[in-house]
Amino acid sequence: xxxxxxxxxxxxxxxxxxxxxxxxxxxxxxxxxxxxxxxxxxxxxxxxxxxxxxxxxxxxxxxxxxxxxxxxxxxxxxxxxxxxxxxxxxxxxxxxxxxxxxxxxxxxxxxxxxxxxxxxxxxxxxxxxxxxxxxxxxxxxxxxxxxxxxxxxxxxxx
Amino acid sequence: xxxxxxxxxxxxxxxxxxxxxxxxxxxxxxxxxxxxxxxxxxxxxxxxxxxxxxxxxxxxxxxxxxxxxxxxxxxxxxxxxxxxxxxxxxxxxxxxxxxxxxxxxxxxxxxxxxxxxxxxxxxxxxxxxxxxxxxxxxxxxxxxxxxxxxxxxxxxxxxxxxxxxxxxxxxxxxxxxxxxxxxxxxxxxxxxxxxxxxxxxxxxxxxxxxxxxxxxxxxxxxxxxxxxxxxxxxxxxxxxxxxxxxxxxxxxxxxxxxxxxxxxxxxxxxxxxxxxxxxxxxxxxxxxxxxxxxxxxxxxxxxxxxxxxxxxxxxxxxxxxxxxxxxxxxxxxxxxxxxxxxxxxxxxxxxxxxxxxxxxxxxxxxxxxxxxxxxxxxxxxxxxxxxxxxxxxxxxxxxxxxxxxxxxxxxxxxxxxxxxxxxxxxxxxxxxxxxxxxxxxxxxxxxxxxxxxxxxxxxxxxxxxxxxxxxxxxxxxxxxxxxxxxxxxxxxxxxxxxxxxxxxxxxxxxxxxxxxxxxxxxxxxxxxxxxxxxxxxxxxxxxxxxxxxxxxxxxxxxxxxxxxxxxxxxxxxxxxxxxxxxxxxxxxxxxxxxxxxxxxxxxxxxxxxxxxxxxxxxxxxxxxxxxxxxxxxxxxxxxxxxxxxxxxxxxxxxxxxxxxxxxxxxxxxxxxxxxxxxxxxxxxxxxxxxxxxxxxxxxxxxxxxxxxxxxxxxxxxxxxxxxxxxxxxxxxxxxxxxxxxxxxxxxxxxxxxxxxxxxxxxxxxxxxxxxxxxxxxx
Numbered sequence: 050x051x052x053x054x055x056x057x058x059x060x061x062x063x064x065x066x067x068x069x070x071x072x073x074x075x076x077x078x079x080x081x082x083x084x085x086x087x088x089x090x091x092x093x094x095x096x097x098x099x100x101x102x103x104x105x106x107x108x109x110x111x112x113x114x115x116x117x118x119x120x121x122x123x124x125x126x127x128x129x130x131x132x133x134x135x136x137x138x139x140x141x142x143x144x145x146x147x148x149x150x151x152x153x154x155x156x157x158x159x160x161x162x163x164x165x166x167x168x169x170x171x172x173x174x175x176x177x178x179x180x181x182x183x184x185x186x187x188x189x190x191x192x193x194x195x196x197x198x199x200x201x202x203x204x205x206x207x
Numbered sequence: 208x209x210x211x212x213x214x215x216x217x218x219x220x221x222x223x224x225x226x227x228x229x230x231x232x233x234x235x236x237x238x239x240x241x242x243x244x245x246x247x248x249x250x251x252x253x254x255x256x257x258x259x260x261x262x263x264x265x266x267x268x269x270x271x272x273x274x275x276x277x278x279x280x281x282x283x284x285x286x287x288x289x290x291x292x293x294x295x296x297x298x299x300x301x302x303x304x305x306x307x308x309x310x311x312x313x314x315x316x317x318x319x320x321x322x323x324x325x326x327x328x329x330x331x332x333x334x335x336x337x338x339x340x341x342x343x344x345x346x347x348x349x350x351x352x353x354x355x356x357x358x359x360x361x362x363x364x365x366x367x368x369x370x371x372x373x374x375x376x377x378x379x380x381x382x383x384x385x386x387x388x389x390x391x392x393x394x395x396x397x398x399x400x401x402x403x404x405x406x407x408x409x410x411x412x413x414x415x416x417x418x419x420x421x422x423x424x425x426x427x428x429x430x431x432x433x434x435x436x437x438x439x440x441x442x443x444x445x446x447x448x449x450x451x452x453x454x455x456x457x458x459x460x461x462x463x464x465x466x467x468x469x470x471x472x473x474x475x476x477x478x479x480x481x482x483x484x485x486x487x488x489x490x491x492x493x494x495x496x497x498x499x500x501x502x503x504x505x506x507x508x509x510x511x512x513x514x515x516x517x518x519x520x521x522x523x524x525x526x527x528x529x530x531x532x533x534x535x536x537x538x539x540x541x542x543x544x545x546x547x548x549x550x551x552x553x554x555x556x557x558x559x560x561x562x563x564x565x566x567x568x569x570x571x572x573x574x575x576x577x578x579x580x581x582x583x584x585x586x587x588x589x590x591x592x593x594x595x596x597x598x599x600x601x602x603x604x605x606x607x608x609x610x611x612x613x614x615x616x617x618x619x620x621x622x623x624x625x626x627x628x629x630x631x632x633x634x635x636x637x638x639x640x641x642x643x644x645x646x647x648x649x650x651x652x653x654x655x656x657x658x659x660x661x662x663x664x665x666x667x668x669x670x671x672x673x674x675x676x677x678x679x680x681x682x683x684x685x686x687x688x689x690x691x692x693x694x695x696x697x698x699x700x701x702x703x704x705x706x707x708x709x710x711x712x713x714x715x716x717x718x719x720x721x722x723x724x725x726x727x728x729x730x731x732x733x734x735x736x737x738x739x740x741x742x743x744x745x746x747x748x749x750x751x752x753x754x755x756x757x758x759x760x761x762x763x764x765x766x767x768x769x770x771x772x773x774x775x776x777x778x779x780x781x782x783x784x785x786x787x788x789x790x791x792x793x794x795x796x797x798x799x800x801x802x803x804x805x806x807x808x809x810x811x812x813x814x815x816x817x818x819x820x821x822x823x824x825x826x827x828x829x830x831x832x833x834x835x836x837x838x839x840x841x842x843x844x845x846x847x848x849x850x851x852x853x854x855x856x857x858x859x860x861x862x863x864x865x866x867x868x869x870x871x872x873x874x875x876x877x878x879x880x881x882x883x884x885x886x887x888x889x890x891x892x893x894x895x896x897x898x899x900x901x902x903x904x905x906x907x908x909x910x911x912x913x914x915x916x917x918x919x920x921x922x923x924x925x926x927x928x929x930x931x932x933x934x935x936x937x938x939x940x941x942x943x944x945x946x947x948x949x950x951x952x953x954x955x956x957x958x959x960x961x962x963x964x965x966x967x968x969x970x971x972x973x974x975x976x977x978x979x980x981x982x983x984x985x
Contacts, residue, residue, distance in 0.1 A: 067491075067507070067509075067510065068509060068510075068513065071509045072509070075507075075508050075509045075512075078457070078508075079459075079507065079508050079509075083450070084450070084453075084454075084456070084457035085449070085450015085451065086450070087454070087456065087582075087583060087631075088456065088583065088584070088660065089582050089583055089584075089631075089663070090584075090663040090912065090913060091662065091663055092663060092912055092913070094663075094912060094913040094914060095582060095913055097582055097583065124450065125449065125450030126449070126450045126451075128449070129449055130449055130451070131445035131446050131449050131451055132445075134445065134448065134449055138445075138448045138449055141444070141448040142440075142444050142445050142448055145440060145441060145444055145879060145880075145883060146444075146448070147311070147444050147447045147448055148311030148312065148632060148883060148887060149310060149311030149447075149582070149629070149630070149631055149632030150311060150443070150444070150447025150448070150452055150629075151454065151581075151582045151583045151630070151631035151632065152582045152631075153447050153448050154448075154450050157448060173922075175921075176921045176922045176924070177921075177922060179921040180920050180921050180922050182921065183582060183913060183918060183920070184582070184921075185580050185581060185582045185631075185632055185634075185891065185918065186311050186632045186887045186891070187886050187887030187888070187889065187890035187891050188883070188886070188887070189886075189890055189919075189921055189924040190886055190890075190924060190926070190927065191883070191886070192921075193921065193924070
């Protein structure tokens with residue numbers, strides 16, 4: 050198949066794929082070196098691989114890369130850095146809302162999309178927004194607090 | 208080379224502040240810390256390396272892939288040497304070496320705090336921490352049993368204190384003042400009466416101490432603590448929340464191939480034939496077969512995944528699994544390899560005599576097979592050469608598994624380096640060691656570095672499992688509810704005496720000899736009630752076989768045992784119409800145990816009354832409260848957990864509405880990291896209690912995804928209040944496990960309080976609860 054061009058974190062990236070069904074996850078991790086997006090199940094069950102496509106939280110493990118060519122894709126690396134975290138990441142750091150951290154990038158991405166459309170969420174809304182994500186270490190309470198903290202810190206927040 | 212002299216046996220320096228003249232001579236003639244000087248630029252860690260690998264891979268180089276900490280190669284790892292734990296660099300920065308690993312548990316903060324305290328440096332001077340690399344760190348035992356701080360940290364403190372004493376001695380020589388007139392302050396030795404000092408970097412920078420750890424080196428007294436006891440932020444969190452943390456899953460080496468392993472379709476099945484033509488459409492993929500060990504490798508990961516999915520193979524039938532529905536019966540049938548009486552005191556006659564005024568109680572409790580459920584399936588990278596091997600793994604036991612990997616590869620142990628790299632959280636031994644062995648065998652077969660990534664089904668299907676536990680409990684009580692006699696009988700899978708490590712999958716499949724047997728952790732602990740019962744028997748029937756490889760999952764055995772004991776204690780209280788808190792307070796003697804119970808109850812707002820609570824028969828939702836206590840392992844932490852629940856009568860759904868936890872682990876190094884661990888213990892164990900049970904048919908595990916093996920979700924998570932007890936003058940105990948143990952019984956007791964129904968089987972799935980509620984109504 051011909052190469053496809055992905056727009057990732059604001060930059061156009063062209064990749065050659067053998068198989069049009071190649072999930073976006075593997076293109077991000079292996080072709081583009083963006084390993085912050087994690088493989089958890091390959092079944093869209095756990096949320097570890099969540100990225101934003103057109104601002105929508107999307108499971109990259111079941112999304113063919115060829116299906117999102119040309120659409121804006123944001124990964125965890127596109128938000129902030131350890132020195133300059135974005136407001137959601139800063140809130141996760143402030144709450145120490147990660148243990149192993151393997152599920153964290155997916156949570157941050159979903160929180161980011163959620164807060165874009167729900168600027169003043171209740172705690173119950175935060176819990177529901179994250180209901181499709183699994184965390185095994187038990188950081189849930191800190192994650193919930195972090196999302197509420199981020200909401201308060203973001204423009205238009207409570 | 209100077210580094211080679213590290214292996215010299217040197218007599219220890221004297222106790223701190225009393226370095227002998229001979230020791231001081233050696234100190235001042237010390238050699239360089241390690242063989243290499245220059246920083247080796249890591250390959251594969253930075254994005255450039257990753258991209259190079261992705262673009263078809265650089266050619267395999269003759270030398271093993273470099274690693275950022277290779278500059279320390281050649282230093283001592285002897286656990287009695289100061290240099291095994293700490294290196295001070297000319298600029299005053301410090302590198303910490305530990306055989307313990309941080310699996311999201313806060314050790315990267317806490318161990319730095321402990322080193323900073325006793326070396327007397329500001330914590331941010333500790334710029335590098337090397338964990339679990341068998342070539343660079345002392346073997347401090349596996350990161351297990353909640354010993355990362357209690358053993359790993361205390362050994363580090365003693366090494367740091369020894370180093371500080373040596374620096375004072377060096378400083379005395381340099382400054383021409385007696386040690387008694389000097390002090391240390393943030394990496395400097397200086398006169399107590401003022402005047403210029405000399406930095407640690409100037410005194411020892413990148414040179415060896417060359418001295419033994421002094422087991423009597425005085426540790427900083429709690430009154431003077433600067434770092435211990437503070438909630439220092441964990442240094443790994445910023446990278447983790449910005450996608451910059453390196454996990455083993457992210458590691459890419461030059462020339463590396465991606466691999467998948469195809470495990471048998473039935474437990475014990477062997478491979479008859481492989482149809483390599485079935486993946487002809489994926490020409491880049493290659494089949495590797497070693498006996499019944501079957502894998503595929505490819506330059507591109509997606510090709511390996513597709514090939515693993517499409518490869519056709521013929522397998523024999525399996526060796527069979529027991530009937531899932533009657534597993535408890537088969538556990539009870541044994542055969543039993545041996546009985547072990549853990550306790551037998553006093554007169555057990557009341558259990559059988561049936562004297563007037565006494566009541567006999569008996570109940571059976573069941574803890575099911577469970578899986579670790581790491582969010583990232585196991586993964587490893589291995590680079591195996593004819594004469595050496597390097598294996599990157601998140602194993603919690605790199606030192607312990609090095610000889611096993613060496614034996615399997617036919618290499619001398621000193622030619623095998625096992626390097627810890629972060630992985631998705633593990634809570635004992637999940638599939639990481641198996642994946643490491645998979646990668647090593649595949650790398651050896653193809654002559655290139657290989658990364659093996661398990662699938663979700665591989666992880667749920669093939670990680671070693673938390674074993675089933677069956678417990679019979681009996682008690683005789685008098686009219687006032689006093690326990691006249693108690694008996695615990697437990698059926699637990701027998702561990703194999705002297706087994707060095709759990710057997711791994713790949714050697715079994717490949718026909719490579721390895722010591723066989725089972726190891727399961729100290730699963731017999733906490734089988735004796737802590738309530739001063741005079742007439743007591745506790746016995747384990749060690750069952751000869753168990754359907755899955757057992758391995759420790761967080762608080763192994765103690766969770767199931769405490770579930771049974773603390774639930775049965777509640778049954779006794781209910782039978783005697785005694786308040787469960789009052790009963791425990793009356794019988795517990797340990798003051799630290801009494802304190803956690805009192806504080807948990809006070810925080811919960813405990814109202815004394817017997818359970819169950821009188822319920823409105825028409826209520827759709829029934830509410831109640833329960834508590835449970837553990838003295839972990841009988842010797843460690845004291846933990847009391849209280850819970851409030853709401854049970855939906857129509858559906859059997861249990862909602863945990865509130866949790867309190869009072870916790871005494873002695874000295875808390877980092878209270879916020881302690882609390883994070885307690886949150887993890889409580890929520891993970893709530894998940895295990897409410898939802899988790901490995902399911903299987905007669906051939907294989909069938910709960911191989913998150914739909915068939917559900918775990919706790921965000922909307923279910925209750926608020927938790929903590930009573931954290933700081934005891935500055937006590938030694939630190941571990942916090943990775945203990946708070947798990949009381950959770951199931953606290954939950955079950957609360958459900959009983961709400962409904963009058965006793966749940967003696969985990970998980971407390973809604974269908975089971977509803978059936979129990981319906982049965983109680985009839």
